[in-house]
Amino acid sequence: MTDSQPVISCRNAWKIFGPDPEQFYANISADMSFEDMRAQGYIAGVRDVSVDVAKGEMLVIMGLSGSGKSTLVRCLSRLHDITAGSITVDGQDLGSLSEKELIELRRRKMGMVFQSFGLLPHRTVLENVAFPLEMRGQDKHERRKRALEVVELVGLSGREEYFPRELSGGQQQRVGIARSLAIEPDIWFLDEPFSALDPLIRREMQDEFLRLQEMLGKTIVFITHDFDEALRLADRIAIMKDGAVEQCDTPDQIVLNPATEYVTKFTEDIDKARVVHAGAIAKPVNGEPVMGTPVSSGKTIQDLARLLVDDTRDLIPVTSDDGTIMGNLDRVEALDILLR
């Protein structure tokens, strides 16, 4: 899943909003709180964030409203220039790109679905979807064909000629999704892309993105408020608060070993059994005997509930994806998670 070099690498990035961010940044101390900054008229939209996203990975960003998720994604796509730190994409320093290179990068590699849709009001659905293709100068006939395809994919056939104001919120959002699907970028920024969709379509869309990620190895940064969605999609989850990333890890680790009190509270109400996989709590065999039928490491504790209750073994062997035994699952420990 992971390549050696990350596709996106973000090092100590800061984005400060206010009258004179650079000046302000130069004078802050490390322990200055979000509230202190706000008292001085500045807001740390992104605060000292370092994350890497590997090729083909899906990173999900979560956090309360106003915690800086959209701002971080905007920095990664250079819609915002960061105040300090550095961000590289495919080894290129984002901040040092010229206007032309940036346009080129966005045309070839990046795509984004916006929280607020960002549809052009004077263009029909089809023209909106074809917009990025048009910008890169694709021929009219071809871009129309492609646009029709993706419009069908998001279930808007028959509304190709509508204008955005004639669509419902969910339909508008699907136009936004279609617009970014039309170009199938390598790096995808999705800012709450499914927030306005009904559960059925939402699931279809999730599947579509999972398919693209797996088949074509797309790198995706995904913002959501919905933990279930995060679990379905995420390779790793980053949890943000007041502009800072509190923890960035696999879902299992986040619920099992929350790094900060905030993360503990954030994940408090989540049913851990649904998150934690057998592989994540399996202990190395260490010479203990391996007994009976193994379970697959990709199963969650919840998937294994019946087995855990019915089984009598203390240690249940776990196989990794390639079928070899990777360790033993302590049944009592697993039951604790299940019955907590």
Add this chain to the structure above:
Amino acid sequence: MTAIDTQMPARIGSLSNARVATILFAVAALIAIAKPILPDGLIRLPDWMILPWAPWLQAMFDFVREDLGLIYVTRTITAGLEFVLDTTGNILYGKHRWPYLGPISWASIVGASGVLGYWLGGTRLALIAGGTWVWTAVIGQWELAMETMSVIVVAAPIAVAIGVGMGIQAWRHRRVEVALRPILAVLQTLPFFTYLLPAVIFFKVGPTAAAVATIIFAIPPMILMTTLGLKKVSPDIVEAGQMSGSTRWQMLRHVYMPAARTEILVGVNQVIMLCLAMVVLTAFIGMPGLGAKLLAMMGSFKLGRSFEIGVTIVLIAVMLDRLSKAWIVKQPVHFEKGSPWSQRHFFLLAGIAAFVVLALLAWVVPYFHEVGRRQDLSMGKEIDFAIKWVLDIDAIQATTQWLRWFLNTKVLIPFRDSILWLPTPSAILLFSAAAYYVGGLRSALVIACFFGIVALTGWWDRSMITLYTVISAVILATILGIPLGIFASRNEKWSGRILLACDTAQTFPSFIYLIPAIMLFGVNDVAVIFSILIFAMVPLTRYTIEGLRGVPVELTEAADMAGSTRRQKLMHVQLPLALPTMAVGFNQAIMFAFFMVIIAAFIGTQDLGQELQRTLAGNELGKNFVLGTCVSVMALAFDHVIRRWVTDRKSALGLD
């Protein structure tokens, strides 16, 4: 006052603005009282202080024109413009020029405009658009109207193009915006004669100069609206455009401009209306058409014909305004996928069809091609007769005569004489005192500086007459307009009606307002004041209604619950809150008045306007500019003080 005072940065010591203003006022009064013992040099500026600005400016213009060769540039432009104007002239009214196709029969234009009107706004607009042209043709003014239109159809698009271009630059580069702002402010206060004369000198007399003056006159609002619209484009779609990898040009073309469509079209509407207003006025520099005819008819006191032409101009104004406003609000509608070309372009086809069919009809029945000299339904003589008859009714005659007598002897002449009697320094101090009261030291200095300029030009007396005319008219307009607004704001129905009337009246070219004034009062000062008065009343009434109706409902309800009477509510809640908005209307009224007072020169005033009109005859560009500056700085002085007051008042009230 206290709430405002605390926010004033510029103060002298611990004295409040009101105190300083009183002191200044007292000094002004002292100087005035001491007039008999003052040396002449303090009553009016001594001659040696008045520099020969006019000849200097003239020399400068001549230098730029001849020696720097500006005239060659303008001649080239003239040639190009003339060609385009000849073309539209040929098409619209059959001017004997390339492409020798015209004139288009009026019936065809009626048909095409009707379809356009229907497309933009249904049956009502179809009737307005078609009906206006039917009236114009049938009354026998087709050729005049087409002469006027042939300039508008050229000037408006050019003004829009230049305005949008400059608006984009101003939006892109802050420096351009900062540089443009004062220029636009001055352009919007310059009397129109100051547009006309340079146009005549640098471009040929007639349609070409008219087009140039019109274009320059109409550009400023287009710049402002373009910049405004571009600034307002929502960041959402800007970001969407950027992430699609748009280049700067693509962003502008595909994202910004379409998203700013509404503001840009509002600008287009204003350009069209200003073009019409100005084209009519270019009659003063020999532009043929409706304006020239109106000028001639009014000059020979043919009120019936003047009235008819006035109606035509008003109809055209209303039509152009309604059509362009309908275009602003028109949203694109979608067609089902796969609908055929003919369905998508139904109205285009219908328009062409109407045009062609009616052209064929006109070919068979000449009346529909051109209404002959004896076929028109003009009733100038009859209307003349009717007007004379009405004005001869004793009651009416007695009223207008009494009004004339009363205004003249009791109000206007005493006021004028006293303002002329004031020694210059005393007058300047007086104005500055008022400015100090409103805006503190800075405003007072600005005002002193502005009126100082007027004094230094040597045109003090004429300027004071202009000022007196403007002030009298605006005061009278306030006395009439604000109660009217208060009355109308009481209920929905009347506000709607009066606002509609104001909106419509505001689209009329200012020239029109002279017609009723001359009808009622003949050619004299009272007619001048009257024409300015009705012109200036429009914004006053309108903003009064808007201000009063804009008062938040919670506040009026709170007043109701506190048991206040209607009158108490008005005096203590509604008026104070509406006052800033009303002041904006007052400011506009003053700007309108400065514009109108110059036009009224035509009736025969003795102020700057009259002198300006004379410069046209003598090609005295230098003098024209000096006089124009006088008008402009006086208007700017009012503008400055009122704006200042509005801003302070608004922040004191916690509005926006």
